[in-house]
Amino acid sequence: LMDAYKASGEDLNARLIASYFNQEGLAAKYVGPREAKLWVSDTPGEARILEESYQELEYLQLTNEVIVFPGFYGVTKEGNVVTFSRGGSDITGSILANAVNAEEYENFTDVDAIYVASPKIVHKPLAIDVLSYTEMRELSYAGFSVFHTEALLPSIKKGIPVHVCNTNNPEASGTYIMKGKVTSPNVISGIASSPGFVSIYVKKYLMNHEIGFLRKLLTIFEEEGISIEHIPTGIDDATIIIRGEDATDEQLDGIVERFYAELDVDDAHYMRGLCLIMLVGEGMVNMVGTTARVASTLARTQINIELYNQGVSEVSMMFGILDQYEKKAIRALYDEFFGETKEYKVVE
Numbered sequence: 429l430m431d432a433y434k435a436s437g438e439d440l441n442a443r444l445i446a447s448y449f450n451q452e453g454l455a456a457k458y459v460g461p462r463e464a465k466l467w468v469s470d471t472p473g474e475a476r477i478l479e480e481s482y483q484e485l486e487y488l489q490l491t492n493e494v495i496v497f498p499g500f501y502g503v504t505k506e507g508n509v510v511t512f513s514r515g516g517s518d519i520t521g522s523i524l525a526n527a528v529n530a531e532e533y534e535n536f537t538d539v540d541a542i543y544v545a546s547p548k549i550v551h552k553p554l555a556i557d558v559l560s561y562t563e564m565r566e567l568s569y570a571g572f573s574v575f576h577t578e579a580l581l582p583s584i585k586k587g588i589p590v591h592v593c594n595t596n597n598p599e600a601s602g603t604y605i606m607k608g609k610v611t612s613p614n615v616i617s618g619i620a621s622s623p624g625f626v627s628i629y630v631k632k633y634l635m636n637h638e639i640g641f642l643r644k645l646l647t648i649f650e651e652e653g654i655s656i657e658h659i660p661t662g663i664d665d666a667t668i669i670i671r672g673e674d675a676t677d678e679q680l681d682g683i684v685e686r687f688y689a690e691l692d693v694d695d696a697h698y699m700r701g702l703c704l705i706m707l708v709g710e711g712m713v714n715m716v717g718t719t720a721r722v723a724s725t726l727a728r729t730q731i732n733i734e735l736y737n738q739g740v741s742e743v744s745m746m747f748g749i750l751d752q753y754e755k756k757a758i759r760a761l762y763d764e765f766f767g768e769t770k771e772y773k774v775v776e
Contacts, residue, residue: 468502
């Protein structure tokens with residue numbers, strides 16, 4: 429019922445827009461998820477599209493009328509309205525682009541482009557002309573709120589370019605997100621930050637020799653219903669990163685107690701107030717010295733690195749710092765990597 433209430437605004441707005449278009453002489457038709465059979469999972473606030481929906485939605489490309497389709501929600505096979513997560517209208521647009529085999533998905537928002545850093549932190553940051561799918565996924569996850577982190581997946585499946593545009597300034601060039609490796613003179617394409625994480629540290633000597641240790645560790649979080657974001661590990665220790673809102677202090681205290689009781693660890697504790705800084709760029713692949721530049725920049729700014737993690741793909745690197753240093757760190761890193769204007773090109 430709550431999801432139906434939350435979705436009503438998008439639905440009514442779509443009906444009004446369709447009616448207005450027709451009054452202005454533009455042939456338009458409202459089509460909702462129920463009529464179109466945009467089937468989703470029965471997970472309120474976290475809907476996932478069912479794969480058979482794409483085939484059901486294909487017929488939308490056959491009409492000559494303008495289709496006005498409400499975003500943000502779908503319908504279960506039982507007929508219940510279920511919403512996507514916050515910002516889910518981006519997901520709906522990408523789903524429809526996939527279903528009708530669109531040449532391009534234009535996503536209109538309230539900024540001229542996606543920027544290399546948050547304009548709320550950096551004064552007049554550079555705009556990004558082109559991003560790869562991989563870069564955008566990493567940046568969205570790490571805090572770029574312009575485009576929903578899950579919205580790219582339907583477009584990726586069909587290789588559909590996404591063009592992020594400004595509703596209030598449609599003439600602006602915007603940012604293209606597309607398949608292919610994007611290269612530029614700068615090794616970094618964007619810097620994102622997300623505060624409010626919790627690090628849970630666990631230490632056990634010879635942990636690496638104990639078969640099944642990490643499985644048992646992860647099982648505790650699964651049983652507590654807590655999603656894990658990252659797990660940097662060492663020979664004798666591991667740090668589990670979760671979002672602060674996903675667990676109360678009481679839950680965290682209980683998890684630490686379970687570590688001692690069930691895993692016989694030598695040390696375990698947690699810390700709130702961790703900010704994750706993500707640097708993303710296809711140009712980092714096989715580029716020597718990027719990590720050193722980041723570390724030295726933060727050192728000059730008197731910011732301690734609490735943790736560091738980088739995937740094998742080398743497209744992104746993550747640094748953990750205290751929340752209170754978020755803005756200071758982002759501004760310092762921006763100055764380090766974006767002193768000159770960058771030009772983009774796409775390499776297929």
